[in-house]
Amino acid sequence: MDGLGELRVRSVAQSDRLAAPLIAELATEYSARYGGTRAEMLADLETYPAEEFASPHGALLVLTIGDEPIAGGAFRQFDSGTAELKRIWTSNRYRRRGLGKIVVRELERVIAQRGYRKVYLTTGPRQPEAVALYLASGYTPLFDRNLTPDEIGVHPFEKVVEASNG
Numbered sequence: 001m002d003g004l005g006e007l008r009v010r011s012v013a014q015s016d017r018l019a020a021p022l023i024a025e026l027a028t029e030y031s032a033r034y035g036g037t038r039a040e041m042l043a044d045l046e047t048y049p050a051e052e053f054a055s056p057h058g059a060l061l062v063l064t065i066g067d068e069p070i071a072g073g074a075f076r077q078f079d080s081g082t083a084e085l086k087r088i089w090t091s092n093r094y095r096r097r098g099l100g101k102i103v104v105r106e107l108e109r110v111i112a113q114r115g116y117r118k119v120y121l122t123t124g125p126r127q128p129e130a131v132a133l134y135l136a137s138g139y140t141p142l143f144d145r146n147l148t149p150d151e152i153g154v155h156p157f158e159k160v161v162e163a164s165n166g
Helices: 020-034 038-046 099-113 128-136
Strands: 007-011 059-065 068-079 082-090 118-123 155-160
Touching: 007 099, 020 038, 020 068, 020 082, 059 099, 068 099, 082 099, 099 118, 099 128, 118 128
Parallel strands: 082 118
Antiparallel strands: 007 059, 059 068, 068 082, 118 155
C-alpha cells in the first residue's frame, strides 16, 4: 500500500513498547487540541486500566512495518453486546494513507470474533479527521450533524457488526 512495505497487525498490551508511540503521540495531540499539559495527558493515558484493553473483553492492536509502530487502536467492553473503540491513532509520519481505516477494520474483525454485535465510540469536537474516518467507515452519528462541533461536544457513533466465529 502506497510503498509502505509489509504491514503487520500485532495484538499488544498497553505496556508493550510498540504501544508507547501511540500513547505518546495521542498525549501530544490531545494536549494541543484540548488544553492541559502533555505530561497530564500522558499520565492519564498510561494509568488507564490496562485490563480494559486485554482479552477476552478488549484488545489493543498496533500496525507495524518491520518493528516500527505506525498506527493502532483499541477496544474495550462497553456492555455485554457492545464494544467501545478507543485510542485510534496514526503516526504523524504516515497519515493520509488509509491506515486509520485499516485499524478500524481490524478492530471490528476482532470485535466480531469476540461475539459483540455493536460498536460504540466517541470522539471530541476538535477532531474532524476522526469524525470523517468514522463516517467513511460506516458508523452512524448519534448526534445532530446540523449543529457545530462545539454545540455537539462529544461526538458519539455506533455501528452494528456481525458476530463471527473466525
